[in-house]
Amino acid sequence: MNFCSHCSARVSVKVPAGDSLPRYVCDACGTIHYQNPKLVVGCIPQWEERILLCRRAIEPRRGLWTVPAGFMENGETTMAGAARETFEEARARVDMLQLFALYNIPHISQVYVLFRAALRDLDFSAGEESLEVRLFTEEEVPWEEIAFATVRHTLRHYFDDRRRGHFEMHVGTIEPPVPAAPPVPRAP
């Protein structure tokens, strides 16, 4: 952020009076431009023993599998946002059953809110952001080709809970990926 979106003057980073954190503050009109975490909403659409996954047509992680999810929009509920994303990515109509997971991802300032959902029917197909949309049993899930750690965690919990016959609410925090170890220097 370089300029004030209200009056177009330069902004500076400073701690406003009565605040405790640095913010972008307009040098001219004084508007404080807060920046806050974003909500990602989505669901695990289920049909009998199987769940619906989408193969991503866009970066990041193009070609890998995920559950339908995306940024929540102003004016909608988390449930409506999850259903909208499911229609956009998988052209599928779902009914939310239960809040299933809330994951904090503080290093990218995101919070994931994921529901269990019931597919209304088998009328689905790849939306613009998907290469392919498919139903998977637990055994069929391509565990090595899941796009995000949050999604892998969520699916593990989902199948564990289902085996136990009781779905719980899962709260967790995703840490930044550990960078790969530097290559070991080879003897000359």
Added chain:
Amino acid sequence: MNFCSHCSARVSVKVPAGDSLPRYVCDACGTIHYQNPKLVVGCIPQWEERILLCRRAIEPRRGLWTVPAGFMENGETTMAGAARETFEEARARVDMLQLFALYNIPHISQVYVLFRAALRDLDFSAGEESLEVRLFTEEEVPWEEIAFATVRHTLRHYFDDRRRGHFEMHVGTIEPPVPAAPPVPRAP
């Protein structure tokens, strides 16, 4: 929003290619300025049979009672944000016990995430945004002086669940307040 925070040129409202909703888009550099719902994080701090409430020193609803809660900051988890707000508003140290409620408030594009929390000790006092901080049993709660509908709902659920001996996760949507009926014209 009038100007691009990246380059200071004018922004227009238009639907970007591949998108389905109108956004603020810069006429010069093309940056799309997304606006998304905000997360409010907080908790119900408990101490034996009582819960901690704060009387607001700031608008809106100055003088009315609420649980410690506020806008989540970038780089923190929902739990850390709830603990930070509790310290800021009530100078109290808490440990999060359980995710207790998620409320959608679509007409103001907010999502409330509230935890049950344990007060570590009785060392608390009014922070800058509070006039007063007190512990209340269910019978003592000033139900007619609760600041927000979300908080009233949450406290009702909290005490109902406690009576039943089992805390559940509550998901709900808060609708806009119904405007007061216009005054009935008086006969001349």
